[in-house]
Amino acid sequence: QKEVEQDPGPLSVPEGAIVSLNCTYSNSAFQYFMWYRQYSRKGPELLMYTYSSGNKEDGRFTAQVDKSSKYISLFIRDSQPSDSATYLCATPDTGRRALTFGSGTRLQVQP
């Protein structure tokens, strides 16, 4: 079992839809949870992160962590075609600097 599992997609939604992207993780010691966005043929860029449990909102994006169920979510409101990308959840390995990534969910927002 991989330490971070992610729905592979692809996910296709119409413009303006609410998008829900999800990951699960296995190590209860993980503390930071990140969402990276990766456009085609580009490197990942950090979108937002949360520490421990709870919600964090940034514009149209909301990140949510439920440590009791080891579940990570990213919600995108009023999705735009420019949101079309691969979304990767990630967490730093315990006591290390290396990031463990999920496999990524490819999102396509149709205009």
Place this chain on the structure above:
Amino acid sequence: GAGVSQTPSNKVTEKGKYVELRCDPISGHTALYWYRQSLGQGPEFLIYFQGTGAADDSGLPNDRFFAVRPEGSVSTLKIQRTERGDSAVYLCASSLKLRGLDEQFFGPGTRLTVL
């Protein structure tokens, strides 16, 4: 400002050849990371440098892979006797962790194809 740059952007080589991939981190970033991303997968950690030294090389798959950062800035990932399974995008990232979260900034990657 300048981000992380990687050269070449694409590299095609034949099985058994030696390749070098270069990473130029963000100026002043002390930490540098190499990851490998296969098609349809997330990046997988290879090695992490703090300054000139490899602080964690636990992700290197075997002794054909080696990386250096002699002056604490530019890094080179070296792959000997390349195999078709080495084909992937090799990503470099750099960071300057002060406290709290270590935000890693990624370059665009080098797409390696081994024929």
